[in-house]
Amino acid sequence: EEVGQSLAGVEEVRAALAGRYGGALRLRIPDQPAPPLYSVSRGTRVRVFVALPVEVEGRVAGVVYLSRTPNNIVKHLYGERGKVTLAAIAIVGGTLLIGLVFLRTVSRPIYGLIERTKRIAAGDREAIKPLDHHGTREMAELSAAFLDMAEKLQARSDSIQTFATHVSHELKSPLTAIQGAAELLRDSGDAMDEAERKRFSDNIVTDAGRLNLLVRRLLELARAENLAPSGESTSLEAALALLPADNRLTVRVEAGGGVGLSISAENAAIVLANLIDNSARHGASLVSISATNATERATVLVSDDGAGISPSNRGKVFEPFFTTRRETGGTGMGLGIVLALLKAHDGTIRLVDSERGTRFEISLPAA
Template sequence: PQPSYASISRGSGIRLFAAFPVKFEKRLWGVVYMSRTPNNILKHLYAFRDRAFLVALVVLAITLLIGWVTTRTLRGPIRALSQQAQGVAATKGGTLEPLAHYGTSELAALGQSFIDMADALEKRSTYIRDFATHVSHEFKTPLTSIRGSAELLSEHLEDMKPEERARFLGNIQKDTSRLKALVDRLLELAKSDNVVPLFDDTVDLIPALKHIAGSYSEVQVEGDQATARISEESLGMIASNLIENALGAGATKIILTIVETTKDCKIVFKDNGSGISPGNRAKIYDAFFTTKREAGGTGLGLGIVRSLVEAHGGEISLLETAEGAAFQVRLPSA
């Protein structure tokens, strides 16, 4: 039935009914039937307003406490990270030290990212600074020689003997050739440092290396048929640099051995040249390090090779060998 007028006055619009059977000796004698409309929710809350107010105060206090703790936990590390970043920007370099505490694992990961970024920037800055110093030195020597020879020729050209004139002109040509070789190598190095490998770049090693070896009578290729994730152009630069290095060391026989595993392809460049002394093994990848400067060496070849190999997800290593030198180039399999 519809609620009575009194129930509607409560503002509930509903009525609750309850029926209780009256039994005696397993016989139903009657039913107690009761009904009531529930109290209005607002009136009910008003009746318990003191408790409701207390609960609201407790909830507000807990919320404010949580907010204060969260702010204290996050604001300090974030401010410290911001100051460290501003310090790196102001000094244009430098490394960062880990904070005493980060508050959360997410801020710890962010802080470690800042440290790694600062270390990478510092290493890059040091590399560029040292590289610029080496480049200026390498260019200064032949330029000074060219300038000295040109000044002598201009001042004493008429009085100079033909053989002396030819010697100074030869010096100019030699130093000019060295400058050209340096420029060419620097362009190759810049290209290798900015290689963007494509995942669909693959090359069959046996035919590609045999094609390169065709230009050298001292080179032979052997081993397994394998396909590597690298462009043919990059593979050609790697192989040519390593072969030229071996020939520069007096090698008369260079063997390229290919071995394929489940994950990668390995190419071993083995020669019978003069090899690499133990004292120079740690410096062979340094820019402009060469033991054959008089023969036109630039000291950039192995740096170019390493940059190209690492850009394609591989690595290069110098192996122990009883004779000559042996470099192993590892590249991802296709």
């Protein structure tokens, strides 16, 4: 029935008759039979129409009018199956490669770190060592930071254990003496004369005083080890002015009394008081103090004319509870408090050689 009918009214054909290319994309109507001109359907929902002008000697002599349904996505992919297969292989291979790289650089180090954490938590000291596989640089830094923290915590734990052992020993001696004297007074006090009762009572008072001193020193050490820098500063003369007069010896500032120190006057006074007390307990009659100021740090020298420190004890002087004057009331904690206070202020202290007596060198940030 369509034979002989004109297509000149179709939009794209009109454009071609005017000498222009014409094309259109139209939806198909699925509930109507396809016209004979539309050829065989490809099952798509659209159809493409194209009209091209045919020119002869500069004039449009006719129009070529074509239409067809485009390939659907399945047929197109099937036609490109070789490329699609290669792309799929490349994607799977790339995914596997990324997975292997991720496993080696991230997963394996993380699992290794987890395993080390469990071993360290169980008390295995051998676990505090670098991992066999670090992975990325960030994982290596994380591993190193974690193991460094574990090592410091282990060292801290050992220090606390040693400290607890020392504390137990130091407290046990006076407690045992107090208990023994008290039991003797309870059981045999009536049979003793006044002089014996006074002697045992004096022993109890003396040992109780020693316990009180030990507890005070322990509190001072705990405060020193947990001290946060206050940002205050002082001078040598200002710190010495806070100290009470000590009749046991003479304290003399040789030089640098006005040198600024990045530490509060109270804490500087505690440092100097412990050093002066240490000198007095070792028979010194004179303590000389001098200070010098460099560009960024100040140095303080504290020297005395006492008995000095024997070579065998020089490496032990900063150990908690180490003292050679226990019989005169020494607790062995003074230098430990000094060391903790200076560390809290980015300072150091060391024992230096001296022709006579003892000399300590203190280094602190300059104010």
